[in-house]
Amino acid sequence: MGRTDALSRLxxxxxxxxxxxxxxxxxxxLIALAGIDLAVEAGxxxxxxxxxxxxxxxxxxxxxxxxxxxxxxxxxxxxxxxxLPPHERIRRGLRRTYQISLLFxxxxxxxxxxxxxxxxxxxxxxxxxxxxxxxxxxxxEMLAQAVHLDAVLDSRVGTLSYGQQRQLEIGMALAGAxxxxxxxxxxxxxxxSERAQLIExxxxxxxxxxxxxxxxxxxxxxxxxxxxxxxxxxxxxxxxTPAEIENDPEVQALYLxxxxx
Amino acid sequence: MTARIHPAxxxxxxxxxxxxxxxxxxxxxxxxxxxxxLGTIALSLTILAxxxxxxxxxxxxxxxxxxxxxxxxxxxxxxxxxxxxxxxLTIPMALLVGASFSALVGLIAVRTSGIYTIMIxxxxxxxxxxxxxxxxxxxxxxxGYAGIEAPKPFGYDLRAPLPFYYLCLIVAAGFGLATxxxxxxxxxxxxxxxxxxxxxxxxxxxxxxxxxxLAFFLAGFVAAAGGILLVFFNGRISPGTIGVDVAIDILVxxxxxxxxxxxxxxxxxxxxxxxxxxxxxxxxxxxxxxxIGTAFLLIVLFSPDGLLGLWNKIRxxxxxxxxxxxxxxxxxxxxxTPQFDAAETQPISSREDTG
Numbered sequence: 001m002g003r004t005d006a007l008s009r010l011x012x013x014x015x016x017x018x019x020x021x022x023x024x025x026x027x028x029x030l031i032a033l034a035g036i037d038l039a040v041e042a043g044x045x046x047x048x049x050x051x052x053x054x055x056x057x058x059x060x061x062x063x064x065x066x067x068x069x070x071x072x073x074x075x076x077x078x079x080x081x082x083x084l085p086p087h088e089r090i091r092r093g094l095r096r097t098y099q100i101s102l103l104f105x106x107x108x109x110x111x112x113x114x115x116x117x118x119x120x121x122x123x124x125x126x127x128x129x130x131x132x133x134x135x136x137x138x139x140x141e142m143l144a145q146a147v148h149l150d151a152v153l154d155s156r157v158g159t160l161s162y163g164q165q166r167q168l169e170i171g172m173a174l175a176g177a178x179x180x181x182x183x184x185x186x187x188x189x190x191x192x193s194e195r196a197q198l199i200e201x202x203x204x205x206x207x208x209x210x211x212x213x214x215x216x217x218x219x220x221x222x223x224x225x226x227x228x229x230x231x232x233x234x235x236x237x238x239x240x241t242p243a244e245i246e247n248d249p250e251v252q253a254l255y256l257x258x259x260x261x
Numbered sequence: 262m263t264a265r266i267h268p269a270x271x272x273x274x275x276x277x278x279x280x281x282x283x284x285x286x287x288x289x290x291x292x293x294x295x296x297x298x299l300g301t302i303a304l305s306l307t308i309l310a311x312x313x314x315x316x317x318x319x320x321x322x323x324x325x326x327x328x329x330x331x332x333x334x335x336x337x338x339x340x341x342x343x344x345x346x347x348x349x350l351t352i353p354m355a356l357l358v359g360a361s362f363s364a365l366v367g368l369i370a371v372r373t374s375g376i377y378t379i380m381i382x383x384x385x386x387x388x389x390x391x392x393x394x395x396x397x398x399x400x401x402x403x404x405g406y407a408g409i410e411a412p413k414p415f416g417y418d419l420r421a422p423l424p425f426y427y428l429c430l431i432v433a434a435g436f437g438l439a440t441x442x443x444x445x446x447x448x449x450x451x452x453x454x455x456x457x458x459x460x461x462x463x464x465x466x467x468x469x470x471x472x473x474x475l476a477f478f479l480a481g482f483v484a485a486a487g488g489i490l491l492v493f494f495n496g497r498i499s500p501g502t503i504g505v506d507v508a509i510d511i512l513v514x515x516x517x518x519x520x521x522x523x524x525x526x527x528x529x530x531x532x533x534x535x536x537x538x539x540x541x542x543x544x545x546x547x548x549x550x551x552x553i554g555t556a557f558l559l560i561v562l563f564s565p566d567g568l569l570g571l572w573n574k575i576r577x578x579x580x581x582x583x584x585x586x587x588x589x590x591x592x593x594x595x596x597x598t599p600q601f602d603a604a605e606t607q608p609i610s611s612r613e614d615t616g
Contacts, residue, residue, distance in 0.1 A: 064464060090466035102461035104454045115454050118447045119465035125475055126447045136447075172465065 016075070017042040017180040017210050018063065023072030024234075025055075025062050032058040034234035035072070042077070042179070044210045047221040049245070050231030051254075056214045057099060059231070060182045064096050065089050077179065091120055093179030097169045097186055099214075105158040109149055112157055113140035113171055120176030139175070147171035147201055163194035170201060183213040187220045199223055222246070277430055286422045290494075291538065294422075296531040297429035298494055301487035303514040303526035304436055305363075305480040311520035312444060313476045314456030315374075319366045319382040321511045322389045323481045324488030325503030327359030329393070329400060331409055331492055338408025341401045348412040356485045363481020364474055371473040386508050394500040405499025409492050420493055429490055433527065436483045440523040443479075452476050513553065517560050519569025528568045532556075 018040045025033040032055050040046055050056050062069045065086040074082045081089050104112050117136035118124045130137060144150045147167040152160060157168065166186060173181050183202075187195050195217070202224045205211075215221035221228070222242040230238040230251055238251055245251055281289040305320040335351040337343045370381045393400040411420035419428055443449045451472050455462045459469045492498050501507075510533065518529025533553070540552050564571040 066460065066464075085468075086463040087466050087468045090464060096464055098461070098464075102458050102464070104457045104461070106457065107450070107454070111450060115447075115450055115462075116465050118451065119462070119467045124447060124451065124467060125472065127443055127449075129442065129446050172461075176466065 015041060017044065017077055018212070019073075019075040020063070021073040021075075023059075023062055023074060024070045025058055025067070026070045031234055033062060033069075036234070036236060038229065038236060040180075040210060040212065042210055043208050044227065045225045046210075046212050046227045046229060047225035047242070048212055048214045048229050048231060049218075049221065050237075054231040055234040056231055057184055058234075060096060060184055060212070060214070063089075063182060064094060087119075093177060094182075095173040095175075095178040095180070096182040097173045097184055099184040099188065101165045101169045103157045103165060103168060103172070106156065108154050108156055109144060109160070109168060110137075110140050110153050112168060113143045113175065116140075116172040116175035117143070143171045143174055146174060146204070148197060163190050163197075166190060166194070167197070167201070170198075174205075178209055181209060181211040183211055183215075185214050185216065187215055187217055195220060218246070274434075277434075281423050281426045289422045289426045292531075292534055294426045294429045294490075294494060296527065296534045297426075297433040298487055298490045298530075299511070299514055299534065300518075300527035300530035301429075301433045301436060301490065302484050303511050303518065303530055304433075304440065304523055305484035305487065306511060306515040307518075307520050307523060307526045308440055308480040308483065309476060310515065311522075311525075312440075312449065312456065313452050313473060315370065315473065315476070316379050316512070317363075317366065317370065317382040317477070317480075318379060318505075318508045318512060319385045319389075320363065320480060320484045321508040322386045322503050323359040323363040323366070324484040324491065325393075325498065326362050326389070327355040327485035327488040328492035328498045328502070329406070330355035330358050331489065332406035332498065333399065336408070336410065337406040339401055339404065339406050341397075341406070342399070343406075352412075352489060355489050356482055359485020359488055360478050360481040363484060364478035366481075367474040367477025370477075371470045383505070383508075386503070387505055390500055390503055390505060393503065400500070403500065405497060405502070407497040409496050409498065411493035420496075425493070432486050432490060436486065437523040437527070440483075448472070448475065510553075513557050517557060517567050519567030521566055521569055525567055525569045532568060 016039045018038070020036050020038040023033055023036045023038075024031070036055075036059060048056050048059065061067050063074060065081070065084060065088075069082065072082070073080060076089065076092055076094055079092065081092065081094075084092075104115065107115070114130075114136055117139045121136060141150070141153065144153050147170050149164060149167055149171060152164060157165065160168065166189075170183070170186060173183075186202075187198055190198060199220060202211075202213075213221065213225060215224075225242065228238075228240060228242050228245040229236055230245060232254060237254070238245060238248055240248070280293055284293065302321060302324045305323070306317060309320070310316045331348075331351050332339070333342050334344050334346045334354060335348065336345055366382055366385050369385070370378045373381055393405070394403055396402060411418070411425065413419065417424065419425055444453070451462065451467055455467070455469050455472050462472070463469050491502070495502070514529035514533050515526050516529070517532060518527065519525035536553060536556065537549065540549055544552060560567060560571070564574065566573070
């Protein structure tokens, strides 16, 4: 094990934010991911396309460690994180959002963001109350502004609209000092105006923060990503610029063809 | 805490302080002190179940093991062990033993959730019970230990009715207030967030297992304090003290009282002790469990939030004078809704599935 680790560290150049090397994930006989090779540069913004069941969310779960991979290696800014538990990966600057919002519905927007900020800071288990000068409290307000939720800062999350919850979902992922974010269908179920807000929020992210974004809506995907990876049956099927992917006959046959609106 | 304290709390504090002056020794000790002790042990469960969504049946066991430390390392009249160390040493030891044992149970239990946590902690409680009953070298088996005395600092007997009541009151109120305080600290918030959504917490950089084990440790500390008071109260400890039937009594106390607020277990304990003491006047002793069971069923049926929830339900109907939505029993932040604790707003039923 030690030698393989050393070797894989040597091979990594460190310029990539995220590197996947032959990552597989099996659920019993079902092969959800079949040897994914993927390299995303720091600051790169890439869309992940693919039909239902192509393995997009499984890929995210593998990267964040929500469940372990069956085979393969995952490196984050050059460091092998394949065996790290989820919270250790998060502390290294990886973030994610969920397809179905996972929020603390009984806490306010402020408390949700506060908990998120505390999670990646030391003293996260402090038994002393936060004073008024607590930096995490200030950060929480800043984050609320960044995701256009400053008007509902003290509302209980359960009372927010669906679109606002999706925005908070993104705000939670921006807490601390994120280096790379995985967005799992952030635009799903949003109204056209909410989509425009989402594109604005993503566009306003600092340039050094790269992300992967799963998105079914091609219009959104192509506006927020510079590169596209197309997943099919647990494999990377095509990679390229949005234009290349859109005009690729094979992709069109498989994904855009038929009933795509 | 800057939130204004509701006058009802001051009233309660005043009432509890002058209670032993109004009551005779029996009411001071057998009702007052005993309720406070059982309430403290049940508070340990409230912390885990109410704030953490983890129902542990091993909290009485933590209390009991802490209690055993006193006769084993201190003094007893049994002629077994009894190293004779002073209370200054044995009491901190007992607190540490209870807390560490609870943390150990936590380490085993945190990988499970819901009904499985209950099963695992029940298994631990049962095995410790049988171990203490069969082990004579350390626990003196079935007989256990007797002749355990409370400290007498400067010749002042803490076990006398009045001082002992106040000792229990200080310990109980201290831990109750500490729980309220801790609920709004980063740790308290993250414990409630873990209860609501463990997966998201991991995705925010929290160690879910770490938070849960720390909660078990702190809850064990509270239970141990209750156990120490209990052994001073009884003067003896035997396996029967930590039997499964008693562990279930503690669960009943916590649930009947209400898991939403640290006052809940004390309300539950008072109700339990009153029933236990005076039911004999009405029904035969062997029918006591039927009575407790029926009371439990009725309360859970009509108010899933226990007596606390019942009070909050009838409060608006009987007291329109106070404009605040509740008497403040629902938490110190009731006056300003945005700062709500999850523990105080969410119905128990939905909380426990997320555990």
